[in-house]
Amino acid sequence: MSLLLNWSTWLGIPENYSDHGGNVDHLIDIVHWFMFALFVGWTLFFLFCLWKFRAKNNPKASYHGVTNHVSSHMEIGVVIIEAVLLLGFAFPLWWERTDQFAEVEKTDPVKVRVIAYQFAFNYHYPGADGKFGRIDRTLVNSAGDPCIDPNDVNGHDDFISGVLKLPVDRNAILQITSTDVIHNYSIVPMRIQQDAIPGRDIPMWFKPIKKLETFAICGQLCGEGHANMKGTMEVVSQKAYSAWAEEQSKAFLEKRQEADKAKALAKK
Ligand SMILES: [Cu+2]
Structure with a gap:
Protein backbone atom coordinates (compact mmCIF):
# COMPACT_ATOMS: atom_id res chain seq x y z
CA MET A 1 0.00 0.00 0.00
CA SER A 2 2.75 2.43 0.92
CA LEU A 3 4.37 1.84 -2.48
CA LEU A 4 1.03 2.74 -4.10
CA LEU A 5 1.02 6.08 -2.28
CA ASN A 6 4.60 6.95 -3.22
CA TRP A 7 4.57 9.19 -6.27
CA SER A 8 8.34 9.53 -5.96
CA THR A 9 8.61 5.81 -6.75
CA TRP A 10 6.30 6.05 -9.78
CA LEU A 11 8.17 9.07 -11.10
CA GLY A 12 11.39 7.09 -11.29
CA ILE A 13 13.33 9.25 -8.83
CA PRO A 14 16.52 7.40 -7.87
CA GLU A 15 16.83 5.81 -4.43
CA ASN A 16 17.55 8.18 -1.54
CA TYR A 17 20.98 7.96 0.12
CA SER A 18 20.92 10.90 2.54
CA ASP A 19 19.69 11.44 6.06
CA HIS A 20 17.24 14.22 5.17
CA GLY A 21 16.23 12.87 1.71
CA GLY A 22 13.14 11.05 3.02
CA ASN A 23 11.59 14.45 3.86
CA VAL A 24 12.18 15.67 0.30
CA ASP A 25 10.53 12.54 -1.14
CA HIS A 26 7.63 12.93 1.28
CA LEU A 27 7.08 16.51 0.07
CA ILE A 28 7.17 15.33 -3.56
CA ASP A 29 4.50 12.74 -2.67
CA ILE A 30 2.25 15.31 -0.96
CA VAL A 31 2.57 17.85 -3.79
CA HIS A 32 1.67 15.18 -6.36
CA TRP A 33 -1.40 14.06 -4.37
CA PHE A 34 -2.54 17.70 -4.25
CA MET A 35 -1.97 18.07 -7.99
CA PHE A 36 -3.88 14.84 -8.59
CA ALA A 37 -6.84 16.12 -6.52
CA LEU A 38 -6.81 19.41 -8.47
CA PHE A 39 -6.66 17.53 -11.78
CA VAL A 40 -9.68 15.37 -10.87
CA GLY A 41 -11.62 18.35 -9.46
CA TRP A 42 -11.07 20.61 -12.47
CA THR A 43 -11.81 17.78 -14.91
CA LEU A 44 -15.17 17.13 -13.19
CA PHE A 45 -15.93 20.88 -13.21
CA PHE A 46 -15.06 21.08 -16.91
CA LEU A 47 -17.38 18.16 -17.75
CA PHE A 48 -20.14 19.71 -15.60
CA CYS A 49 -19.84 23.01 -17.54
CA LEU A 50 -19.97 21.21 -20.88
CA TRP A 51 -23.23 19.57 -19.80
CA LYS A 52 -24.81 22.53 -17.99
CA PHE A 53 -24.14 25.13 -20.69
CA ARG A 54 -24.80 22.95 -23.73
CA ALA A 55 -26.30 24.82 -26.71
CA LYS A 56 -29.51 22.75 -26.77
CA ASN A 57 -30.44 23.87 -23.27
CA ASN A 58 -29.24 27.50 -23.62
CA PRO A 59 -30.42 28.79 -27.01
CA LYS A 60 -29.99 32.42 -25.93
CA ALA A 61 -26.67 33.81 -24.63
CA SER A 62 -26.62 35.55 -21.22
CA TYR A 63 -25.00 39.00 -21.35
CA HIS A 64 -24.80 39.35 -17.55
CA GLY A 65 -22.97 36.16 -16.60
CA VAL A 66 -22.49 35.43 -12.89
CA THR A 67 -24.18 37.96 -10.58
CA ASN A 68 -23.36 36.54 -7.10
CA HIS A 69 -20.02 37.00 -5.24
CA THR A 107 29.66 17.40 14.64
CA ASP A 108 33.16 17.16 13.08
CA PRO A 109 31.87 17.32 9.50
CA VAL A 110 33.99 16.70 6.40
CA LYS A 111 34.54 20.03 4.67
CA VAL A 112 35.19 20.31 0.95
CA ARG A 113 35.22 23.28 -1.42
CA VAL A 114 33.54 22.57 -4.76
CA ILE A 115 34.79 24.66 -7.67
CA ALA A 116 32.49 24.44 -10.68
CA TYR A 117 33.70 25.54 -14.10
CA GLN A 118 32.82 24.99 -17.75
CA PHE A 119 32.39 21.98 -17.82
CA ALA A 120 33.48 20.01 -14.74
CA PHE A 121 34.00 20.19 -10.97
CA ASN A 122 37.17 20.42 -8.87
CA TYR A 123 37.27 19.53 -5.19
CA HIS A 124 39.53 21.32 -2.71
CA TYR A 125 40.17 19.38 0.52
CA PRO A 126 41.78 21.00 3.59
CA GLY A 127 44.36 18.19 3.97
CA ALA A 128 45.75 16.57 7.11
CA ASP A 129 45.65 19.78 9.23
CA GLY A 130 41.90 20.20 8.55
CA LYS A 131 42.44 23.84 7.58
CA PHE A 132 41.90 25.33 4.14
CA GLY A 133 44.65 27.58 2.81
CA ARG A 134 43.71 31.24 2.37
CA ILE A 135 41.64 31.79 -0.76
CA ASP A 136 42.64 34.69 -3.01
CA ARG A 137 40.41 34.85 -6.08
CA THR A 138 42.73 37.33 -7.82
CA LEU A 139 45.24 34.45 -8.20
CA VAL A 140 42.96 32.54 -10.60
CA ASN A 141 44.96 31.33 -13.58
CA SER A 142 42.81 28.58 -15.07
CA ALA A 143 39.21 27.39 -15.09
CA GLY A 144 38.38 25.54 -11.88
CA ASP A 145 41.41 26.97 -10.03
CA PRO A 146 40.76 26.77 -6.26
CA CYS A 147 42.89 29.96 -5.87
CA ILE A 148 44.89 28.86 -2.80
CA ASP A 149 47.40 31.49 -1.61
CA PRO A 150 50.80 29.66 -1.95
CA ASN A 151 52.24 31.73 0.93
CA ASP A 152 49.71 30.46 3.47
CA VAL A 153 51.10 27.53 5.48
CA ASN A 154 47.58 26.14 6.08
CA GLY A 155 47.29 25.50 2.36
CA HIS A 156 50.51 23.50 1.98
CA ASP A 157 48.88 20.14 2.67
CA ASP A 158 45.61 20.98 0.90
CA PHE A 159 44.83 18.70 -2.01
CA ILE A 160 42.75 18.91 -5.16
CA SER A 161 40.69 16.01 -6.47
CA GLY A 162 38.56 15.48 -9.57
CA VAL A 163 36.37 13.07 -7.57
CA LEU A 164 34.22 13.85 -4.55
CA LYS A 165 34.93 11.22 -1.91
CA LEU A 166 33.04 11.28 1.39
CA PRO A 167 32.77 8.94 4.39
CA VAL A 168 29.43 7.32 5.15
CA ASP A 169 27.37 8.33 8.24
CA ARG A 170 29.21 11.61 8.74
CA ASN A 171 27.98 15.12 8.00
CA ALA A 172 29.51 16.79 4.96
CA ILE A 173 29.64 20.54 4.39
CA LEU A 174 30.38 21.51 0.81
CA GLN A 175 31.24 25.12 -0.02
CA ILE A 176 30.07 25.72 -3.58
CA THR A 177 31.68 28.26 -5.89
CA SER A 178 32.44 28.82 -9.59
CA THR A 179 35.30 30.38 -11.56
CA ASP A 180 33.30 31.41 -14.63
CA VAL A 181 29.50 31.42 -15.00
CA ILE A 182 26.64 30.38 -12.71
CA HIS A 183 26.34 26.60 -12.40
CA ASN A 184 24.27 24.45 -10.09
CA TYR A 185 25.87 21.67 -8.08
CA SER A 186 23.38 18.84 -7.78
CA ILE A 187 23.57 15.34 -6.25
CA VAL A 188 20.22 13.68 -6.91
CA PRO A 189 20.64 10.55 -4.69
CA MET A 190 21.49 12.95 -1.81
CA ARG A 191 18.42 15.12 -2.62
CA ILE A 192 20.50 18.31 -2.50
CA GLN A 193 21.59 21.06 -4.86
CA GLN A 194 23.01 24.57 -4.67
CA ASP A 195 23.81 27.28 -7.22
CA ALA A 196 27.52 27.85 -7.83
CA ILE A 197 28.08 31.59 -8.12
CA PRO A 198 31.42 33.20 -9.08
CA GLY A 199 32.96 35.13 -6.19
CA ARG A 200 30.95 33.39 -3.48
CA ASP A 201 31.39 30.25 -1.35
CA ILE A 202 27.91 28.98 -0.47
CA PRO A 203 27.58 26.09 1.99
CA MET A 204 25.31 23.08 1.62
CA TRP A 205 25.28 20.08 3.93
CA PHE A 206 23.93 16.55 4.13
CA LYS A 207 24.74 13.18 5.66
CA PRO A 208 25.20 10.15 3.35
CA ILE A 209 23.69 7.09 5.04
CA LYS A 210 24.74 4.37 2.58
CA LYS A 211 27.82 3.70 0.48
CA LEU A 212 27.46 4.37 -3.23
CA GLU A 213 29.16 5.53 -6.37
CA THR A 214 27.19 8.12 -8.32
CA PHE A 215 27.38 11.38 -10.26
CA ALA A 216 27.23 15.00 -9.22
CA ILE A 217 25.73 16.97 -12.09
CA CYS A 218 25.28 20.57 -13.17
CA GLY A 219 21.63 21.61 -12.74
CA GLN A 220 21.81 24.98 -14.47
CA LEU A 221 22.18 25.51 -18.22
CA CYS A 222 25.71 26.99 -18.37
CA GLY A 223 26.98 26.64 -21.95
CA GLU A 224 27.36 24.19 -24.82
CA GLY A 225 28.99 21.47 -22.67
CA HIS A 226 26.36 21.62 -19.94
CA ALA A 227 24.75 18.28 -20.81
CA ASN A 228 28.07 16.49 -20.22
CA MET A 229 28.94 18.36 -17.03
CA LYS A 230 29.10 15.62 -14.44
CA GLY A 231 31.61 14.36 -11.91
CA THR A 232 32.09 11.15 -10.00
CA MET A 233 31.06 10.99 -6.37
CA GLU A 234 31.87 8.14 -3.99
CA VAL A 235 30.62 7.44 -0.48
CA VAL A 236 33.02 5.01 1.23
CA SER A 237 33.75 3.76 4.75
CA GLN A 238 35.38 6.18 7.20
CA LYS A 239 38.52 3.99 7.14
CA ALA A 240 38.82 4.05 3.34
CA TYR A 241 38.18 7.79 3.31
CA SER A 242 40.86 8.54 5.93
CA ALA A 243 43.44 6.41 4.11
CA TRP A 244 42.68 8.12 0.78
CA ALA A 245 42.70 11.65 2.22
CA GLU A 246 45.97 11.04 4.09
CA GLU A 247 47.66 9.69 0.98
CA GLN A 248 46.44 12.56 -1.22
CA SER A 249 47.47 15.18 1.31
CA LYS A 250 50.95 13.67 1.67
CA ALA A 251 51.43 13.47 -2.11
CA PHE A 252 50.44 17.13 -2.59
CA LEU A 253 52.68 18.26 0.27
CA GLU A 254 55.67 16.38 -1.20
CA LYS A 255 55.02 17.78 -4.66
CA ARG A 256 54.90 21.28 -3.22
CA GLN A 257 58.15 20.79 -1.27
CA GLU A 258 59.90 19.51 -4.40
CA ALA A 259 58.68 22.51 -6.39
CA ASP A 260 59.94 24.84 -3.64
CA LYS A 261 63.33 23.12 -3.68
CA ALA A 262 63.58 23.46 -7.45
CA LYS A 263 62.67 27.13 -7.16
CA ALA A 264 65.33 27.71 -4.48
CA LEU A 265 67.95 25.95 -6.65
CA ALA A 266 67.03 28.05 -9.66
CA LYS A 267 67.53 31.20 -7.61
CA LYS A 268 71.11 30.21 -6.64
CU1 LIG B 1 27.30 24.04 -15.46
Missing part, protein backbone atom coordinates in the same frame (compact mmCIF):
# COMPACT_ATOMS: atom_id res chain seq x y z
CA VAL A 70 -19.18 33.36 -4.51
CA SER A 71 -16.13 33.36 -6.80
CA SER A 72 -14.66 36.50 -5.15
CA HIS A 73 -15.03 34.90 -1.71
CA MET A 74 -13.36 31.74 -2.96
CA GLU A 75 -10.43 33.77 -4.36
CA ILE A 76 -9.95 35.44 -0.96
CA GLY A 77 -10.06 32.01 0.69
CA VAL A 78 -7.32 30.75 -1.65
CA VAL A 79 -5.11 33.79 -0.82
CA ILE A 80 -5.53 33.13 2.93
CA ILE A 81 -4.69 29.42 2.58
CA GLU A 82 -1.58 30.23 0.53
CA ALA A 83 -0.44 32.83 3.07
CA VAL A 84 -0.79 30.24 5.86
CA LEU A 85 1.21 27.68 3.83
CA LEU A 86 4.00 30.20 3.21
CA LEU A 87 4.17 31.98 6.58
CA GLY A 88 3.04 29.10 8.80
CA PHE A 89 4.95 26.22 7.20
CA ALA A 90 7.47 27.13 4.50
CA PHE A 91 9.30 29.96 6.32
CA PRO A 92 9.54 28.19 9.73
CA LEU A 93 10.79 24.97 8.10
CA TRP A 94 13.41 26.94 6.17
CA TRP A 95 14.55 28.69 9.36
CA GLU A 96 14.80 25.33 11.09
CA ARG A 97 17.05 24.07 8.31
CA THR A 98 19.32 27.15 8.23
CA ASP A 99 19.56 27.25 12.04
CA GLN A 100 20.90 23.69 11.97
CA PHE A 101 24.11 24.86 10.32
CA ALA A 102 25.76 25.82 13.63
CA GLU A 103 24.87 22.37 15.04
CA VAL A 104 26.23 20.58 11.97
CA GLU A 105 29.53 22.48 12.30
CA LYS A 106 29.95 21.05 15.83
Whole structure:
Protein backbone atom coordinates (compact mmCIF):
# COMPACT_ATOMS: atom_id res chain seq x y z
CA MET A 1 0.00 0.00 0.00
CA SER A 2 2.75 2.43 0.92
CA LEU A 3 4.37 1.84 -2.48
CA LEU A 4 1.03 2.74 -4.10
CA LEU A 5 1.02 6.08 -2.28
CA ASN A 6 4.60 6.95 -3.22
CA TRP A 7 4.57 9.19 -6.27
CA SER A 8 8.34 9.53 -5.96
CA THR A 9 8.61 5.81 -6.75
CA TRP A 10 6.30 6.05 -9.78
CA LEU A 11 8.17 9.07 -11.10
CA GLY A 12 11.39 7.09 -11.29
CA ILE A 13 13.33 9.25 -8.83
CA PRO A 14 16.52 7.40 -7.87
CA GLU A 15 16.83 5.81 -4.43
CA ASN A 16 17.55 8.18 -1.54
CA TYR A 17 20.98 7.96 0.12
CA SER A 18 20.92 10.90 2.54
CA ASP A 19 19.69 11.44 6.06
CA HIS A 20 17.24 14.22 5.17
CA GLY A 21 16.23 12.87 1.71
CA GLY A 22 13.14 11.05 3.02
CA ASN A 23 11.59 14.45 3.86
CA VAL A 24 12.18 15.67 0.30
CA ASP A 25 10.53 12.54 -1.14
CA HIS A 26 7.63 12.93 1.28
CA LEU A 27 7.08 16.51 0.07
CA ILE A 28 7.17 15.33 -3.56
CA ASP A 29 4.50 12.74 -2.67
CA ILE A 30 2.25 15.31 -0.96
CA VAL A 31 2.57 17.85 -3.79
CA HIS A 32 1.67 15.18 -6.36
CA TRP A 33 -1.40 14.06 -4.37
CA PHE A 34 -2.54 17.70 -4.25
CA MET A 35 -1.97 18.07 -7.99
CA PHE A 36 -3.88 14.84 -8.59
CA ALA A 37 -6.84 16.12 -6.52
CA LEU A 38 -6.81 19.41 -8.47
CA PHE A 39 -6.66 17.53 -11.78
CA VAL A 40 -9.68 15.37 -10.87
CA GLY A 41 -11.62 18.35 -9.46
CA TRP A 42 -11.07 20.61 -12.47
CA THR A 43 -11.81 17.78 -14.91
CA LEU A 44 -15.17 17.13 -13.19
CA PHE A 45 -15.93 20.88 -13.21
CA PHE A 46 -15.06 21.08 -16.91
CA LEU A 47 -17.38 18.16 -17.75
CA PHE A 48 -20.14 19.71 -15.60
CA CYS A 49 -19.84 23.01 -17.54
CA LEU A 50 -19.97 21.21 -20.88
CA TRP A 51 -23.23 19.57 -19.80
CA LYS A 52 -24.81 22.53 -17.99
CA PHE A 53 -24.14 25.13 -20.69
CA ARG A 54 -24.80 22.95 -23.73
CA ALA A 55 -26.30 24.82 -26.71
CA LYS A 56 -29.51 22.75 -26.77
CA ASN A 57 -30.44 23.87 -23.27
CA ASN A 58 -29.24 27.50 -23.62
CA PRO A 59 -30.42 28.79 -27.01
CA LYS A 60 -29.99 32.42 -25.93
CA ALA A 61 -26.67 33.81 -24.63
CA SER A 62 -26.62 35.55 -21.22
CA TYR A 63 -25.00 39.00 -21.35
CA HIS A 64 -24.80 39.35 -17.55
CA GLY A 65 -22.97 36.16 -16.60
CA VAL A 66 -22.49 35.43 -12.89
CA THR A 67 -24.18 37.96 -10.58
CA ASN A 68 -23.36 36.54 -7.10
CA HIS A 69 -20.02 37.00 -5.24
CA VAL A 70 -19.18 33.36 -4.51
CA SER A 71 -16.13 33.36 -6.80
CA SER A 72 -14.66 36.50 -5.15
CA HIS A 73 -15.03 34.90 -1.71
CA MET A 74 -13.36 31.74 -2.96
CA GLU A 75 -10.43 33.77 -4.36
CA ILE A 76 -9.95 35.44 -0.96
CA GLY A 77 -10.06 32.01 0.69
CA VAL A 78 -7.32 30.75 -1.65
CA VAL A 79 -5.11 33.79 -0.82
CA ILE A 80 -5.53 33.13 2.93
CA ILE A 81 -4.69 29.42 2.58
CA GLU A 82 -1.58 30.23 0.53
CA ALA A 83 -0.44 32.83 3.07
CA VAL A 84 -0.79 30.24 5.86
CA LEU A 85 1.21 27.68 3.83
CA LEU A 86 4.00 30.20 3.21
CA LEU A 87 4.17 31.98 6.58
CA GLY A 88 3.04 29.10 8.80
CA PHE A 89 4.95 26.22 7.20
CA ALA A 90 7.47 27.13 4.50
CA PHE A 91 9.30 29.96 6.32
CA PRO A 92 9.54 28.19 9.73
CA LEU A 93 10.79 24.97 8.10
CA TRP A 94 13.41 26.94 6.17
CA TRP A 95 14.55 28.69 9.36
CA GLU A 96 14.80 25.33 11.09
CA ARG A 97 17.05 24.07 8.31
CA THR A 98 19.32 27.15 8.23
CA ASP A 99 19.56 27.25 12.04
CA GLN A 100 20.90 23.69 11.97
CA PHE A 101 24.11 24.86 10.32
CA ALA A 102 25.76 25.82 13.63
CA GLU A 103 24.87 22.37 15.04
CA VAL A 104 26.23 20.58 11.97
CA GLU A 105 29.53 22.48 12.30
CA LYS A 106 29.95 21.05 15.83
CA THR A 107 29.66 17.40 14.64
CA ASP A 108 33.16 17.16 13.08
CA PRO A 109 31.87 17.32 9.50
CA VAL A 110 33.99 16.70 6.40
CA LYS A 111 34.54 20.03 4.67
CA VAL A 112 35.19 20.31 0.95
CA ARG A 113 35.22 23.28 -1.42
CA VAL A 114 33.54 22.57 -4.76
CA ILE A 115 34.79 24.66 -7.67
CA ALA A 116 32.49 24.44 -10.68
CA TYR A 117 33.70 25.54 -14.10
CA GLN A 118 32.82 24.99 -17.75
CA PHE A 119 32.39 21.98 -17.82
CA ALA A 120 33.48 20.01 -14.74
CA PHE A 121 34.00 20.19 -10.97
CA ASN A 122 37.17 20.42 -8.87
CA TYR A 123 37.27 19.53 -5.19
CA HIS A 124 39.53 21.32 -2.71
CA TYR A 125 40.17 19.38 0.52
CA PRO A 126 41.78 21.00 3.59
CA GLY A 127 44.36 18.19 3.97
CA ALA A 128 45.75 16.57 7.11
CA ASP A 129 45.65 19.78 9.23
CA GLY A 130 41.90 20.20 8.55
CA LYS A 131 42.44 23.84 7.58
CA PHE A 132 41.90 25.33 4.14
CA GLY A 133 44.65 27.58 2.81
CA ARG A 134 43.71 31.24 2.37
CA ILE A 135 41.64 31.79 -0.76
CA ASP A 136 42.64 34.69 -3.01
CA ARG A 137 40.41 34.85 -6.08
CA THR A 138 42.73 37.33 -7.82
CA LEU A 139 45.24 34.45 -8.20
CA VAL A 140 42.96 32.54 -10.60
CA ASN A 141 44.96 31.33 -13.58
CA SER A 142 42.81 28.58 -15.07
CA ALA A 143 39.21 27.39 -15.09
CA GLY A 144 38.38 25.54 -11.88
CA ASP A 145 41.41 26.97 -10.03
CA PRO A 146 40.76 26.77 -6.26
CA CYS A 147 42.89 29.96 -5.87
CA ILE A 148 44.89 28.86 -2.80
CA ASP A 149 47.40 31.49 -1.61
CA PRO A 150 50.80 29.66 -1.95
CA ASN A 151 52.24 31.73 0.93
CA ASP A 152 49.71 30.46 3.47
CA VAL A 153 51.10 27.53 5.48
CA ASN A 154 47.58 26.14 6.08
CA GLY A 155 47.29 25.50 2.36
CA HIS A 156 50.51 23.50 1.98
CA ASP A 157 48.88 20.14 2.67
CA ASP A 158 45.61 20.98 0.90
CA PHE A 159 44.83 18.70 -2.01
CA ILE A 160 42.75 18.91 -5.16
CA SER A 161 40.69 16.01 -6.47
CA GLY A 162 38.56 15.48 -9.57
CA VAL A 163 36.37 13.07 -7.57
CA LEU A 164 34.22 13.85 -4.55
CA LYS A 165 34.93 11.22 -1.91
CA LEU A 166 33.04 11.28 1.39
CA PRO A 167 32.77 8.94 4.39
CA VAL A 168 29.43 7.32 5.15
CA ASP A 169 27.37 8.33 8.24
CA ARG A 170 29.21 11.61 8.74
CA ASN A 171 27.98 15.12 8.00
CA ALA A 172 29.51 16.79 4.96
CA ILE A 173 29.64 20.54 4.39
CA LEU A 174 30.38 21.51 0.81
CA GLN A 175 31.24 25.12 -0.02
CA ILE A 176 30.07 25.72 -3.58
CA THR A 177 31.68 28.26 -5.89
CA SER A 178 32.44 28.82 -9.59
CA THR A 179 35.30 30.38 -11.56
CA ASP A 180 33.30 31.41 -14.63
CA VAL A 181 29.50 31.42 -15.00
CA ILE A 182 26.64 30.38 -12.71
CA HIS A 183 26.34 26.60 -12.40
CA ASN A 184 24.27 24.45 -10.09
CA TYR A 185 25.87 21.67 -8.08
CA SER A 186 23.38 18.84 -7.78
CA ILE A 187 23.57 15.34 -6.25
CA VAL A 188 20.22 13.68 -6.91
CA PRO A 189 20.64 10.55 -4.69
CA MET A 190 21.49 12.95 -1.81
CA ARG A 191 18.42 15.12 -2.62
CA ILE A 192 20.50 18.31 -2.50
CA GLN A 193 21.59 21.06 -4.86
CA GLN A 194 23.01 24.57 -4.67
CA ASP A 195 23.81 27.28 -7.22
CA ALA A 196 27.52 27.85 -7.83
CA ILE A 197 28.08 31.59 -8.12
CA PRO A 198 31.42 33.20 -9.08
CA GLY A 199 32.96 35.13 -6.19
CA ARG A 200 30.95 33.39 -3.48
CA ASP A 201 31.39 30.25 -1.35
CA ILE A 202 27.91 28.98 -0.47
CA PRO A 203 27.58 26.09 1.99
CA MET A 204 25.31 23.08 1.62
CA TRP A 205 25.28 20.08 3.93
CA PHE A 206 23.93 16.55 4.13
CA LYS A 207 24.74 13.18 5.66
CA PRO A 208 25.20 10.15 3.35
CA ILE A 209 23.69 7.09 5.04
CA LYS A 210 24.74 4.37 2.58
CA LYS A 211 27.82 3.70 0.48
CA LEU A 212 27.46 4.37 -3.23
CA GLU A 213 29.16 5.53 -6.37
CA THR A 214 27.19 8.12 -8.32
CA PHE A 215 27.38 11.38 -10.26
CA ALA A 216 27.23 15.00 -9.22
CA ILE A 217 25.73 16.97 -12.09
CA CYS A 218 25.28 20.57 -13.17
CA GLY A 219 21.63 21.61 -12.74
CA GLN A 220 21.81 24.98 -14.47
CA LEU A 221 22.18 25.51 -18.22
CA CYS A 222 25.71 26.99 -18.37
CA GLY A 223 26.98 26.64 -21.95
CA GLU A 224 27.36 24.19 -24.82
CA GLY A 225 28.99 21.47 -22.67
CA HIS A 226 26.36 21.62 -19.94
CA ALA A 227 24.75 18.28 -20.81
CA ASN A 228 28.07 16.49 -20.22
CA MET A 229 28.94 18.36 -17.03
CA LYS A 230 29.10 15.62 -14.44
CA GLY A 231 31.61 14.36 -11.91
CA THR A 232 32.09 11.15 -10.00
CA MET A 233 31.06 10.99 -6.37
CA GLU A 234 31.87 8.14 -3.99
CA VAL A 235 30.62 7.44 -0.48
CA VAL A 236 33.02 5.01 1.23
CA SER A 237 33.75 3.76 4.75
CA GLN A 238 35.38 6.18 7.20
CA LYS A 239 38.52 3.99 7.14
CA ALA A 240 38.82 4.05 3.34
CA TYR A 241 38.18 7.79 3.31
CA SER A 242 40.86 8.54 5.93
CA ALA A 243 43.44 6.41 4.11
CA TRP A 244 42.68 8.12 0.78
CA ALA A 245 42.70 11.65 2.22
CA GLU A 246 45.97 11.04 4.09
CA GLU A 247 47.66 9.69 0.98
CA GLN A 248 46.44 12.56 -1.22
CA SER A 249 47.47 15.18 1.31
CA LYS A 250 50.95 13.67 1.67
CA ALA A 251 51.43 13.47 -2.11
CA PHE A 252 50.44 17.13 -2.59
CA LEU A 253 52.68 18.26 0.27
CA GLU A 254 55.67 16.38 -1.20
CA LYS A 255 55.02 17.78 -4.66
CA ARG A 256 54.90 21.28 -3.22
CA GLN A 257 58.15 20.79 -1.27
CA GLU A 258 59.90 19.51 -4.40
CA ALA A 259 58.68 22.51 -6.39
CA ASP A 260 59.94 24.84 -3.64
CA LYS A 261 63.33 23.12 -3.68
CA ALA A 262 63.58 23.46 -7.45
CA LYS A 263 62.67 27.13 -7.16
CA ALA A 264 65.33 27.71 -4.48
CA LEU A 265 67.95 25.95 -6.65
CA ALA A 266 67.03 28.05 -9.66
CA LYS A 267 67.53 31.20 -7.61
CA LYS A 268 71.11 30.21 -6.64
CU1 LIG B 1 27.30 24.04 -15.46
